[in-house]
Amino acid sequence: MPTVSSRLKGHWRQPSVLPGFGLTFGLSLAWLTLIVLIPLATIFLKSAGMGWHDFVAVGFSDRALAAYRLSFGTAAAAGLVNAVFGLLVAWVLVRYAFPGKQVVSALVDLPFALPTAVAGIALTALYAPTGWIGQYLDPLGIKVAFTPLGIIVALVFIGLPFVVRSVEPVLADLGKEVEEASATLGASRFQTFTRVIFPAIGPALLTGFALAFARGVGEYGSVIFISGNMPGKTEIAPLLIVTQLEQYAYDGATAIATVMMLASFAILLLINWLQAASRGRAGA
Amino acid sequence: MNRTRSTTENRLTQASLIAAALAFLAFFLLLPLIAVFSEALEQGFGAFADAVNNPDALAAIRLTLLIAMISVPLNIVFGIAASWAITKFSFPGKSLLITLIDLPFSVSPVVSGLIFVLLFGAHGLLGPWLAEHDVKIIFAVPGIVLATVFITFPFVARELIPLMMEQGKDDEEAAVSLGANGWQTFWHVTLPNIRWGLLYGVLLCNARAMGEFGAVSVVSGHIRGETNTMPLHVEILYNEYDFVGAFAVASLLALLALVTLVARSVLEWRFDLHHEGARH
Numbered sequence: 052m053p054t055v056s057s058r059l060k061g062h063w064r065q066p067s068v069l070p071g072f073g074l075t076f077g078l079s080l081a082w083l084t085l086i087v088l089i090p091l092a093t094i095f096l097k098s099a100g101m102g103w104h105d106f107v108a109v110g111f112s113d114r115a116l117a118a119y120r121l122s123f124g125t126a127a128a129a130g131l132v133n134a135v136f137g138l139l140v141a142w143v144l145v146r147y148a149f150p151g152k153q154v155v156s157a158l159v160d161l162p163f164a165l166p167t168a169v170a171g172i173a174l175t176a177l178y179a180p181t182g183w184i185g186q187y188l189d190p191l192g193i194k195v196a197f198t199p200l201g202i203i204v205a206l207v208f209i210g211l212p213f214v215v216r217s218v219e220p221v222l223a224d225l226g227k228e229v230e231e232a233s234a235t236l237g238a239s240r241f242q243t244f245t246r247v248i249f250p251a252i253g254p255a256l257l258t259g260f261a262l263a264f265a266r267g268v269g270e271y272g273s274v275i276f277i278s279g280n281m282p283g284k285t286e287i288a289p290l291l292i293v294t295q296l297e298q299y300a301y302d303g304a305t306a307i308a309t310v311m312m313l314a315s316f317a318i319l320l321l322i323n324w325l326q327a328a329s330r331g332r333a334g335a
Numbered sequence: 336m337n338r339t340r341s342t343t344e345n346r347l348t349q350a351s352l353i354a355a356a357l358a359f360l361a362f363f364l365l366l367p368l369i370a371v372f373s374e375a376l377e378q379g380f381g382a383f384a385d386a387v388n389n390p391d392a393l394a395a396i397r398l399t400l401l402i403a404m405i406s407v408p409l410n411i412v413f414g415i416a417a418s419w420a421i422t423k424f425s426f427p428g429k430s431l432l433i434t435l436i437d438l439p440f441s442v443s444p445v446v447s448g449l450i451f452v453l454l455f456g457a458h459g460l461l462g463p464w465l466a467e468h469d470v471k472i473i474f475a476v477p478g479i480v481l482a483t484v485f486i487t488f489p490f491v492a493r494e495l496i497p498l499m500m501e502q503g504k505d506d507e508e509a510a511v512s513l514g515a516n517g518w519q520t521f522w523h524v525t526l527p528n529i530r531w532g533l534l535y536g537v538l539l540c541n542a543r544a545m546g547e548f549g550a551v552s553v554v555s556g557h558i559r560g561e562t563n564t565m566p567l568h569v570e571i572l573y574n575e576y577d578f579v580g581a582f583a584v585a586s587l588l589a590l591l592a593l594v595t596l597v598a599r600s601v602l603e604w605r606f607d608l609h610h611e612g613a614r615h
Contacts, residue, residue: 064424067504071419083432087439088435092449093450097453139359143356161364164596165546167548168546168588169585175579176582268443270444271446273361276573293553301453301456301458308446308449311443319438
């Protein structure tokens with residue numbers, strides 16, 4: 052809390068002996084405003100200038116609605132796959148010892164480091180009907196590349212580290228005492244997992260899912276190669292924005308981007324709320 | 336590792352869980368990585384070398400390096416300034432500032448490019464004024480730099496804020512009370528404490544700056560030899576069915592990713608060492 056004298060002098064921050072607040076805070080705020088806030092505001096400004104009727108006509112056209120359904124649906128499906136396997140990977144990395152664990156742990160971050168376009172063409176090479184994996188799936192009637200399933204595969208690749216890195220620290224911090232207590236009280240290992248461990252890591256798992264989901268909804272580079280890009284069928288929302296831009300349909304691109312951004316911000320708020328809730332739980 | 340039988344799984348369950356996790360990772364992460372190198376070298380090393388040693392490919396490599404050399408230092412300065420303000424002082428609205436710094440993470444790369452087209456493009460807000468003064472931003476290098484800086488904006492700050500928060504400000508306060516000025520305090524006290532975290536943030540920032548596709552694709556205009564970065568060049572070659580060429584350039588980017596991952600592991604090891612040392 053600011054002291055009385057600092058309030059009298061008009062200081063809005065707590066006084067400190069360290070120098071550089073004005074410089075660093077001013078620089079951060081100026082850079083943030085110039086690079087992030089003003090450019091992002093342009094989108095809302097342009098949307099507001101369109102008028103509600105025009106905005107709905109292009110932002111919620113049949114083609115746009117199909118793209119939202121596809122983007123949000125595949126991102127949710129990939130998020131669920133990652134929630135299951137991300138938890139498994141995090142569990143194995145935290146709890147068990149096996150040779151090459153260091154390498155495996157480093158590999159988990161590959162999707163953060165590998166450019167999305169590289170991931171996109173590599174996955175397409177694997178899952179195309181003649182590809183390494185696709186040639187075995189094709190006779191079974193399973194088509195991955197150029198279908199929504201291919202989009203899910205790409206988004207599983209992109210989203211995995213979000214879940215693993217969200218769950219890992221919480222799992223590592225989980226005290227052995229609660230598990231011992233649970234076992235002492237007669238719970239089986241499976242009961243201990245479902246009743247004790249799972250509730251404790253639930254918020255972190257949900258955060259990881261939300262992060263992977265949010266990333267998946269906006270993902271572009273890894274998806275466009277494998278998706279086939281058929282309007283209404285395998286055309287994701289970010290691709291529709293690019294298509295609109297290439298046709299100089301700036302209003303259409305802006306309206307779709309606005310809808311997607313509002314959805315992303317809603318997800319971001321949800322993540323923050325989840326994190327606050329899980330912190331409150333941990334502190335209790 | 337002295338878990339009793341009641342708080343761990345039997346060996347068979349352990350082995351099958353490990354096998355399932357490794358199989359999943361092999362399928363979804365390792366195989367794509369192998370595919371990149373295998374496709375790049377499919378027609379031998381000569382074809383690979385020719386694809387990389389092509390004027391358009393070399394121009395793309397040069398442009399990618401230039402973009403990273405401009406945008407990474409800008410984000411280092413911003414990241415350090417923001418972390419200093421956030422971790423060394425208390426002021427209202429701090430958590431809002433942290434949320435705003437994270438904002439670019441939750442925006443689609445395509446939208447990140449679009450906002451700069453709407454601002455500086457021919458039909459954008461400032462388009463007519465820029466055309467009048469003969470300044471080209473969109474479909475030129477400045478636009479690519481802007482989009483890259485936007486995309487990589489949170490990387491360094493995100494790495495430094497938790498680290499500097501944990502380290503507190505006692506060291507800096509001691510230095511200042513002993514008569515050091517701000518720069519001396521930062522240079523001799525803070526920087527040595529945060530160097531590994533900073534380096535890790537810079538590595539991630541650099542990997543993303545060199546590899547960014549969606550945002551750059553929207554603002555670049557795909558002019559061969561001029562505004563094509565490496566990821567965009569990969570796309571063009573791939574769409575022209577020049578798969579060896581596409582995967583050859585892609586394999587250079589995959590190498591960059593591998594170097595980043597190895598450096599990360601090494602840094603994590605150094606970090607642990609550093610923390611251990613600090614405790615004694």
